[in-house]
Amino acid sequence: MIQFSTILTHPGGAHKDEFLACSVLLSLHPVPVVRREPTPADLADPAVCVVDVGHEHAPERNNFDHHQLPKDHPPTCSLSLVLQHLGLYADARRFCPWLESAEWFDCRGAVTTARWLGVADDVLPKLNSPIDVTLLRRFALATRLTPGDPLWEMMRMVGEDLVSYVRTLRARLGFIGQHARLWPLSPVGKVLFVPRTEPLPDEPSLGLDEYIEEQNLVGEIVGLIYPDRRSTGYGLGRFRDHPALDFTRIAAEPDVHFAHARGFVAKTSAHETERLLTLVTRALVKTT
Template sequence: MYTVIVHPGSAHKDDFLSVAVLLSNLDVDAVYRREATPQDLADPMTYVVDVGMEYNEDLHNFDHHQDPLLPCAFHLVMKHFGQHERAMLMFEWYSHMSMMDVRGPYRTAQQLGIDSSVLFAASSPIDGYILSRFSTLQELRKGDLFYALIRDLGRDLLAMIDRKMTRLERLKAEAQVVPVKHLKAIVSTIADDPKLSMDRFLRFLNDEQVAMSITPSTRGEGWELLRLADHHSVDFRAVADNPEIRFVHANGFVAKTQTLLPLDQALALAMQAVVADAAVV
């Protein structure tokens, strides 16, 4: 049975997600939020994460602060379990999270070509609450509700990698890319979580003409027609008065049909939404 040591004080996504992955992969008796001792670092039954000033995979020490070339501790832990490359492919946030932890928000914003205020504005109150709760703990043991929450989050994260990779291969095999006037649309009939891995499929296609997707709706029995990347020539407000349309968002980025009408009719609606001078709000 293993023990996990992470740093005390303010908790961050780096140490929190590292603990989540460890709990989902190992039989961990307790997590302690304190400084690591030499005995901790020498004991391979103790995983020392984001503290200790040592990276030694054989001894299960996963700190990065002593070496500016190392990624965050979460990435080191994911590498340890053979999940790093898969996560890089499947999660857009994954590489950026390490940048934030290692370089800080200002250099990360510079690297991304955005103002740092955008990063702060995008912070989630849900993240803040969970991390603040984790910060108040000195130890976490089996049987604690928070232990179960963190472990289940880790399990879900790793399972999502598998789901996204499986779905991407299915999209490659089943989805159609069809012309819609001078543009293109992705058409997928997969009803279970229809937009899963759609972003990865778009990256795979690498086609700037793909401007919308047509998939089963998750809210209602019809199709969802979705504008991709806020393409300036697509505005579904142009079909809002069609009796087959159940809903159009006020800024025109999405429309939903009443039923799963024949695909040629859905494509006809999509063509009507391709307008030369769409005013994207």
């Protein structure tokens, strides 16, 4: 792999796609990020990675622009092209639900994206946060970012976390498949139980939703039992807020030290499988 000398993207207003594309690239190539229009020499030099500008998608020369694609092309942004080049795109689309909507937003705009999502036009702005606004605004104001600059370091962390998540989740799903068990919870469905292992994963609940989807268990699973990373016990949770379970029903149990007031999660010091199943059973909402 060619080591970059520079990551170059366009000046002016900043958008999430080139911010994230540059962040992913920084996790692999910790070089300066420069925001200006590329020259023909830049586009010809594989050591200058040109992102979201230049009207050229030429991964063999590390040029990743999408603006020259026809208007009826499937939504594809600069982040899509970078992830494709790194061999991460298929898993990123599979494991990062936000990616497809980011592609639509960048290529089709807010109104069309909202309608594609089936929501009112004013919903998407309500999902913005000061984190989005500040990071993109500061990126837009910069002309050159180098190692040690707070924003450069933050971008590299974002890229490292994204790449690590996509690359390791496949192994995590294999781990869950090796250890997880399905417990029947009559009459509503099943509970997915993941036992404690040594060493314990940093995020014991990571990948459970993706595993259930991949195994076509969405219609069967109503609850989750997984190791609590902050104790020797377990977390108990509803799967996708399934109404069959209300963990406030077990809040008074002596080995339950937390039950959320909305009933979707609880924490217990219990670790025997029989006791865990008893607790989940007692959390069942009675049906008529």
